[in-house]
Amino acid sequence: MEENQEVLSWIEEYFSTDTHKTNLVCVLLALQEKFGYLSKEGLQAVADKMGLSPANVFGVATFYNQFRFIPPGKHPIKVCLGTACHIKQASKIMEHWERRLDIHEGEVTDDREYSLDRVACVGCCTLAPVALDGDVVIGDMSPSKIDGILLQHKIKNSKEKSGSDNSSTNESG
Ligand code: FES
Known part of the structure; x- marks a missing residue:
């Protein structure tokens, strides 16, 4: 499966579980832990799921220096x-x-x-x-x-x- 598709499916599944996912930073940490970085498509999908603007999600992600936006090396x-x-x-x-x-x-x-x-x-x-x-x-x-x-x-x-x-x-x- 292409990585983008994998990210989107993972986000879909992540938000489909019973627990409320209301803490944006926790969501972003889980996404980064799974894929090693936050892709543009991933951030957009998180924004859609949480009803937030992409600019808001991107702003929070760039505020914390533990987030990376390019895939890590081998x-x-x-x-x-x-x-x-x-x-x-x-x-x-x-x-x-x-x-x-x-x-x-x-x-x-x-x-x-x-x-x-x-x-x-x-x-x-x-x-x-x-x-x-x-x-x-x-x-x-x-x-x-x-x-x-x-x-x-x-x-x-x-x-x-x-x-x-x-x-x-x-x-x-
Ligand atoms: S391991 Fe604690 S400061 Fe580096």
Whole structure:
């Protein structure tokens, strides 16, 4: 199913359940949790369902910085900039990610492999500074750890690629 259609069906089903969905932020959070971002069509459909103007819904969504409006990368990287992490130089960690990925916070790499976002405290302050690689929490972040994570992904990607090349060679042979 095309993603747009999937978003619309999900919203349809979400609003069809008994519980009253009156809190716009909660609705938007649920939508983003499901699809990783808020699409224009999704925002429009939420506005229709809640009887609100699209401008109102868009205004609320852009007010909170946890919402994103473009699909995340294959590896969504999130850097915690909560207080404990901030004290432990989290901004330097963010800068190193930005340099290595050649994007800024809130952006996605051209190959759509990585997206980079900030998050508030993820509840692992004793491990500060903290970052998330997908769902994996990584503590004691340092520039060398970032380099290691990127290298691991690169190795994994090239293994996957050579695996799929081999299978396509086998299929054709
Ligand atoms: S402030 Fe970063 S995990 Fe709590």
